Amino acid sequence: MDRFAWTNGLLEMNETLVIQQRGVKLYDGDDKAKLDVGVVLLTTHRLIWRDHKNHECCIALSLSQIIYFEEQAAGIGKSAKIVIHLYPVTANKEPGPYQQSKFPYIKISFKEHGQIEFFRRLTEEMTQKRWETPVPQTISTATGSQQTGKTRAVGIVGIERKIEQKRKETEQNISEAFEDLSQLMVKAKEMVELSRSIANKIKDKHGDITEDETIRFKSYLLSMGIANPVTRETHGSGTNYHMQLAKQLGDMLLAPLEERGGMMALTEVYCLVNRARGMELLSPEDLVNACKMFESMQLPLRLRVFDSGVMVVQLQSHSEEEMIASALDNVTDKGSLTSEEFAKLLGLSVLLSKERLLLAEKMGHLCRDDSVEGLRFYPNLF
Structure with a gap:
């Protein structure tokens, strides 16, 4: 975990988002990290983790720090994980949540599944190594003012404008993603209330409800599961x-x-x-x-x-x-x-x-x- 550094979560120039997965917990080796459950984002350059409640708590790890990685299957009471082995920490590393760690590897635990697709996309990025592709430079020319009437941004000013535009687009995309997540949680609460009313209707046998509808409603209730299961963390x-x-x-x-x-x-x-x-x-x-x-x-x-x-x-x-x-x-x-x-x-x-x-x-x-x-x-x- 000492390879992670604090970040604002915004994509850098020439960096592209590949996949993201919510419900992810980080492990410092075999120990649980002192972080809550959050969202992990895989880009062409980095591995970014953001806290699901505190959006300012965001850390990143460069893909170039990864030696190799492997899957760890789920077990009874244990979620599936991806074990990532890392190079030793560099001397000029930026500060992060951990100053030092005794483990040369981290684990990404997927509480809400999605590990298969994430592992596949991570394999593709480590094979392609797109973070090694150089950033194209825009050269200012004296003939730019003699071209058509359109104004073109060139040189350092143009690069800065593109960076700012990219930052705004990324910030908007992240905001929309978390808004969708909040709406999903609201809908989930509504579905729980609906399931309770359906259960009462089935139990009391009131209203016009056929046997086929009863079977279908019961299958819905079973798939929804328990809304707030009793756990050791809560009780x-x-x-x-x-x-x-x-x-x-x-x-x-x-x-x-x-x-x-x-x-x-x-x-x-x-x-x-x-x-x-x-x-x-x-x-x-x-x-x-x-x-x-x-x-x-x-x-x-x-x-x-x-x-x-x-x-x-x-x-x-x-x-x-x-x-x-x-x-x-x-x-x-x-x-x-x-x-x-x-x-x-x-x-x-x-x-x-x-x-x-x-x-x-x-x-x-x-x-x-x-x-x-x-x-x-x-x-x-x-």
């Missing part, structure tokens, strides 16, 4: 974080649980929650700790562990007697059932169906036939 760590997370899970999981018969495997809950949270992924440990607080916080959900060790989240109103009665009724109607057949009847996963049948067997209502054809349950007539 700290420990008990308070898990309590706030449990509240949010209680609101989010009610509708999916009702659609799935009142019970979901914890693995299914984990996938559903992380899909809705987008980039703010939740660890399995935090999910389990939050679910354990359902009962103490008097939420309408409960975490249950079956004898086999399978963990599920179920509605408080979902009693054990109802599960046993449902299993017994279905097995009695069909004569016998396997876990797979029972899962198709109730629309549950095979894992949860098997646990229900085993629970009914444990209470003495069912008996089993374990053969080479598989495990099949029968009404207990003994």
Whole structure:
């Protein structure tokens, strides 16, 4: 990070913007830099980073300082990164946010994707090396006044005018870009409010709404995800974080649980929650700790562990007697059932169906036939 220098963010003469990407975090080697999330701009000459809130916080790195770069794939809870290895800092370097660094490389972390296209364009610029192309000079001639009636700017005055014109155009483009970003954030808030109203309409079943519209609206809500996910950055760590997370899970999981018969495997809950949270992924440990607080916080959900060790989240109103009665009724109607057949009847996963049948067997209502054809349950007539 000590290779970066402060800059006003304006393009220099003969410099062209190649690509820009928002939602970018800088790393000083393996450590997070003391900078917020911002926008990274790749030009033909430099790598520019600008803070997304404080536009005056802007730093730049010359592409000529780059030795080589490589991709670092995303992982669980980690975003994709580009690792850039740099030459040693020069003695005449201009001041920047870091006076010295123990790392010979930096990392660009892409919180909102876009790393594939950015890596491709960076590869092109490092191959072409357009920053080495000399700036064309305009030579003043004495015959300029004898040409047509048009006035031509030549010499140093003409160069200064072109620089000023280029600066104004760049400043206008940057201003328009951030205005568009602000408008997008406003629209995002409107979409969140719209999603809530649609969710209430689906839940209450009021108004003229068809089944196809219901399915389409639910797909929209799932793609929008959670508006303000609970994170350690916003709610700290420990008990308070898990309590706030449990509240949010209680609101989010009610509708999916009702659609799935009142019970979901914890693995299914984990996938559903992380899909809705987008980039703010939740660890399995935090999910389990939050679910354990359902009962103490008097939420309408409960975490249950079956004898086999399978963990599920179920509605408080979902009693054990109802599960046993449902299993017994279905097995009695069909004569016998396997876990797979029972899962198709109730629309549950095979894992949860098997646990229900085993629970009914444990209470003495069912008996089993374990053969080479598989495990099949029968009404207990003994």
